[in-house]
């Protein structure tokens with residue numbers, strides 16, 4: 632196990648009376664592929680927002696690549712690659728121009744054509760992005776995250792909008808990046824892919840980390856059986872947590 636690339640302690644984000652992230656202690660190490668799972672509204676994107684300094688925590692601490700996401704933002708952003716849940720591409724600009732912009736900003740030396748080939752967009756490098764399908768936009772956003780051989784890849788729902796070939800491409804890229812030495816932290820609802828990709832998963836529910844470990848460890852923790860799918864494990868753990876939360880509320 633190598634040093635932590637993401638470390639949170641008591642990390643909390645409240646929006647009025649909504650607790651989006653609740654006292655989160657999370658450690659992602661430099662050699663792993665970590666899947667961050669949870670139902671809609673669980674707090675995954677808010678957590679990623681705090682890791683990226685897009686969202687300011689209400690309480691707690693977050694360290695990224697051994698730095699402070701706010702004070703060390705420029706250095707950290709140079710060393711990581713981000714695929715956000717929402718992003719804007721620039722109408723009228725081509726895929727290659729988008730990559731050139733990120734390469735310049737990061738002072739990297741990647742060849743745009745190679746990155747576009749990796750994500751399956753080699754035939755579309757000179758096409759304006761306003762003519763792109765949703766899946767093509769997602770592929771380009773992933774290529775932008777890969778610029779500069781980042782030490783850490785943060786991918787928010789990387790499978791969104793992708794066809795089966797695209798899903799496989801993302802999986803291969805995640806493994807290639809990890810083999811190169813990058814840590815990968817990604818959120819996903821595509822549970823079938825999670826077991827194929829992740830070393831470890833964490834399940835967030837109502838802002839709290841309710842389970843963490845390898846998929847096999849989580850299977851053992853539940854009574855769903857050794858052959859259960861990741862989806863069955865996920866449903867079992869989140870249902871159990873919802874039932875416990877319900878009992879706690881009734882007891883008040």
Ligand SMILES: Nc1ncnc2c1ncn2[C@@H]1O[C@H](COP(=O)(O)OP(=O)(O)OP(=O)(O)O)[C@@H](O)[C@H]1O
Nearest residue numbers: 646649650651669670671672673674675676677678
């Ligand atoms: N800017 C905001 N203002 C108010 N509430 C917010 C804001 N952003 C998120 N929330 C709330 O915080 C909670 C967590 O949202 P978040 O987007 O982090 O969940 P998520 O796990 O990423 O969900 P999904 O899987 O649907 O993308 C939700 O209840 C959401 O309504």
